[in-house]
Amino acid sequence: MAYRVGIDIGGTFTDFALLREAEGDVRLYKNLTTPEDRSLGVMSGLARLAEMEGRSLEAFLSECDAIVHGTTVADNALIEMDGALTGLICTEGFRDEMEYRRGFKESIWDPTLPPPPQIVPRRRRLTVPERIMADGSVHTPLDEQAVRDQCAKLRKQGVESVAVSLLFSFLNPAHELRVAEIVAGEMPDARISLSHKVLPRAPEYDRTSTTVVNAFVAARVADYLERLVVRLRDAKYANRLMVMQASGGVMTVDYIEGAPVRVLASGPAGGVVGSAHTGSAKGYRDLLCVDMGGTSYDMSLVQDGEAPPEAGWNMHHRYLVGVPMVKVETLGAGGGSIVQLVAGALRVGPESAGSDPGPICYGRGGTRPTVTDALLMLGILSDEAGFAGGDFRLTRDGVDRAFADIGAPLGKSAEEAAFDAFRLVNANMVDGIRRTTASKGIDPAGLTMLAYGGNGPVFAAAQAQELGIDRVLIPRASPTFSALGTLVANPTVDEERSIIAGVNALPVGQMRDLWSQLSARAAQHLTDAGFAREQVQSAYQLNMRYPGQNFSLTFDVAQGAPGDLDWLDEGIGERALELFNARHIEEYGHIRDHELPEVTGLRLTSHVATPNPPAGGGRSAAPRHIEPRGRRMVNLGSGFADTGIYDGAAMVAGDAVTGPAVIAESFTTIVVYTGWRASVDDAGDYIMERV
Numbered sequence: 001m002a003y004r005v006g007i008d009i010g011g012t013f014t015d016f017a018l019l020r021e022a023e024g025d026v027r028l029y030k031n032l033t034t035p036e037d038r039s040l041g042v043m044s045g046l047a048r049l050a051e052m053e054g055r056s057l058e059a060f061l062s063e064c065d066a067i068v069h070g071t072t073v074a075d076n077a078l079i080e081m082d083g084a085l086t087g088l089i090c091t092e093g094f095r096d097e098m099e100y101r102r103g104f105k106e107s108i109w110d111p112t113l114p115p116p117p118q119i120v121p122r123r124r125r126l127t128v129p130e131r132i133m134a135d136g137s138v139h140t141p142l143d144e145q146a147v148r149d150q151c152a153k154l155r156k157q158g159v160e161s162v163a164v165s166l167l168f169s170f171l172n173p174a175h176e177l178r179v180a181e182i183v184a185g186e187m188p189d190a191r192i193s194l195s196h197k198v199l200p201r202a203p204e205y206d207r208t209s210t211t212v213v214n215a216f217v218a219a220r221v222a223d224y225l226e227r228l229v230v231r232l233r234d235a236k237y238a239n240r241l242m243v244m245q246a247s248g249g250v251m252t253v254d255y256i257e258g259a260p261v262r263v264l265a266s267g268p269a270g271g272v273v274g275s276a277h278t279g280s281a282k283g284y285r286d287l288l289c290v291d292m293g294g295t296s297y298d299m300s301l302v303q304d305g306e307a308p309p310e311a312g313w314n315m316h317h318r319y320l321v322g323v324p325m326v327k328v329e330t331l332g333a334g335g336g337s338i339v340q341l342v343a344g345a346l347r348v349g350p351e352s353a354g355s356d357p358g359p360i361c362y363g364r365g366g367t368r369p370t371v372t373d374a375l376l377m378l379g380i381l382s383d384e385a386g387f388a389g390g391d392f393r394l395t396r397d398g399v400d401r402a403f404a405d406i407g408a409p410l411g412k413s414a415e416e417a418a419f420d421a422f423r424l425v426n427a428n429m430v431d432g433i434r435r436t437t438a439s440k441g442i443d444p445a446g447l448t449m450l451a452y453g454g455n456g457p458v459f460a461a462a463q464a465q466e467l468g469i470d471r472v473l474i475p476r477a478s479p480t481f482s483a484l485g486t487l488v489a490n491p492t493v494d495e496e497r498s499i500i501a502g503v504n505a506l507p508v509g510q511m512r513d514l515w516s517q518l519s520a521r522a523a524q525h526l527t528d529a530g531f532a533r534e535q536v537q538s539a540y541q542l543n544m545r546y547p548g549q550n551f552s553l554t555f556d557v558a559q560g561a562p563g564d565l566d567w568l569d570e571g572i573g574e575r576a577l578e579l580f581n582a583r584h585i586e587e588y589g590h591i592r593d594h595e596l597p598e599v600t601g602l603r604l605t606s607h608v609a610t611p612n613p614p615a616g617g618g619r620s621a622a623p624r625h626i627e628p629r630g631r632r633m634v635n636l637g638s639g640f641a642d643t644g645i646y647d648g649a650a651m652v653a654g655d656a657v658t659g660p661a662v663i664a665e666s667f668t669t670i671v672v673y674t675g676w677r678a679s680v681d682d683a684g685d686y687i688m689e690r691v
Helices: 038-052 057-062 073-080 097-104 144-156 172-186 204-234 266-281 371-377 399-410 414-438 458-468 476-489 509-528 572-588
Strands: 003-009 011-018 024-030 064-070 086-091 127-128 138-140 161-167 191-194 241-244 248-252 286-290 299-301 329-331 337-342 345-351 448-452 471-474 492-502 536-544 553-560 598-610 628-634 642-648 655-658 661-664 669-672 675-680 686-689
Touching: 003 038, 003 476, 011 536, 024 038, 038 057, 038 204, 057 064, 057 661, 064 266, 064 476, 073 127, 086 144, 086 172, 086 655, 097 204, 138 492, 161 172, 161 204, 161 414, 172 191, 172 598, 191 204, 191 299, 191 675, 241 266, 241 686, 248 492, 248 509, 248 661, 266 286, 266 299, 266 448, 286 414, 286 458, 299 414, 299 572, 329 414, 337 661, 345 414, 371 399, 371 414, 399 414, 414 458, 458 471, 458 669, 458 686, 476 572, 492 509, 509 536, 509 598, 536 572, 553 572, 628 655, 655 661, 669 686
Parallel strands: 003 064, 064 241, 086 127, 086 161, 161 191, 286 448, 448 471, 642 661
Antiparallel strands: 003 011, 011 024, 241 248, 286 299, 299 329, 337 345, 471 686, 492 598, 536 553, 536 598, 628 642, 655 675, 661 669, 675 686
C-alpha cells in the first residue's frame, strides 16, 4: 500500500488527510495541537493514522511516498511576537525605514490605531557607511571596521538573528556578502538573513521588511522543522518532508530553510489550492472560500478556477512580506474565540482559548466561554456523542454558569447570551467577507461559497443567506480540507530578479541571462528534491507598471521547459506591452494610452505536476429525502425547536435533507437552516442550495 499524507497545524487542532493511492480514497483525522512542541502532535497523529490502517508507525511511514506539511509556526511567531531577538544592519541613512512603512496605515480614518510593534527597535537597527549605486557600481566602499563595531553592539544586546539589507544589493551583492562574513566571525551563533537572497528586488522598504521578518521567524521555523525531520527519520520515514509555501506550492525543508518567510500563511494557502481543485472538478470556477477552524476565520477568492499568488504589497499580520502569497484575509473568529463583556458590550474574539485549555466544554480546565461553548448551549453540538472523531466528549459542566455570568449584566438568560455570541461572531465574519469582496470589486452574490474547517459548515448557509449567495459546497473532507489541499499543491520554485527598463528599450541579452540563472536554480532545487529535470515546467513572467505607480502587475509571457528561451527575441517589448495592457484593464479597468510602462523585474515559476487526490464532479439523481436518526432541541434563530439530527456518515449520493436540520459528521457539524436543502453528490460532498 502506498500512502500520501497531508498535514495542517492550526492553533487548536492538527489536521491529517491520508490518501491511499491504490484505492484513491481519503481518510481524515484531527487531534489537538501541542503548542509546547508541535512536532509531538504531528507524530501522535501519524501514529493514529497507522493504527487506523492496522500497521505500526514504522511500517506505515515506510510505505508513505510523501508527507506534505502546512504550518503556522512562522505566523504564530509574528502574532505572539516571540521570534528570535533580531538586529538589522543597513546602509547609513536608512536606519528608520522600517518605522516609516512608506507612510502606510491600515485604517486612515482611525487616529487611535497604534503602529505595529517593532520587530527591530531603533537600538538594534544599526547602519554602516557604504553605497551601491542603481547601476550596481560602488560609490562608497564598505567600512568593514564599522561592521565589526556594530556587531559588538548587537552582541551586547543578545541578538540571535541578524538581517542585512544594503542599498541596491540585489544588483551587486558584494557588500552584503562581506557583511555576512564579518557577522559570522563576530557573532558565530547568530543566524544571518541577506536581503539579496530573501527578496532580490526593489523597492528598498519591501526588501528590508521581508528580510527582517525572515530573520525574526527563521529560528522558530528551522528548529521546528529540524525536530520534525529527526522524529520522522527515527520512525523510519525515508522520503523527504515537503513543506507548504505561501505561494500555494510545496518544497523541501532544505529549500525552505533558505527563506523561512515563505511558509507564512502556508496552512490557509493549502485550503485555497484545494478549493480551486474541487470547485473546478464540479464545474464551479468562481468561489468564495471560507475556512473557520478553532482559532481563525480565513477568506479567499478563486476566480476562473485559479488563485494565483501575488508578490508585492502583502501586509501579513501588519508586516510587509514581499514573497509570493495566495491572498487570504484572516479574522480572529473560530470555535475557540472567547466570549466576553468589554465596557458593558459583548465581544467575541479575537482572543482564543486555543487547544490548551480550550473551550470550557472540552473539560480541560477552561473557564472562559467560547463560540464552541455557545454552539453546545444552542443544541448545535451535543454532549451525548463523541467529539473530534470520538476522541473525547463535550461536557456542559461550567458552560451554563459562564454564559449566565455573561448574560446577567445584559439582562439576558444564559441561552440568550449564547445566541447573541453566535449572532455576533457570524456578523463579524459576514462583514469581513463584504470587505474582502468589495476591495476586489466583486459581488459575492455571483459566487459559489465553498466552506470548510471544523466550524465553517456550521455558519456557511447563514452567511450565504446574508450575502445573497444561492449555493454552498461543503466537501466531505471539509474538517481537514487545508491538509488535503497540501496534497493538491505541486512542488514549486518561484523566484525573481530585479531589472528596470522601459518596455520600448528592453535589454534582451540581460533578460536572457537572468532567466537562465533562475532556470538553472529552479531545475537544481527540483532535481535535488528527487524529480527528473524532464518533469519541470516553467512560466516566464514579467513585473511591469507605469512610471510613478507604487505596485507592479505580474503576468506570463511564455511557458515551457526551464532554460527554453528560444521565444525570447527583439519582439519581446511589443508582446509585453500587449500583455500588460490586458492585465492592467483586468485589474484597474483602463490603460494610459499616452504612457509607456516599464519592466521592474523578471520572475520564473517552475513546478512539477504530481498526482492529485480525487475530486469527483457532477450530481446524482433527483434528491432523495431521508429520515433523521434522532431529534433534539436546537436554536437556529427562531428559538429552540425540535430539530432532526442526521448521521452524515450514513448519507450516500442522492440523499437530501431540508432545513431546519443538523448533519453530524465525525469531525464537523453541518447546519441546514430553514429555506435550505443539503444533498450529497456523486463524490460524497454536500451541496446546499436555497429552496
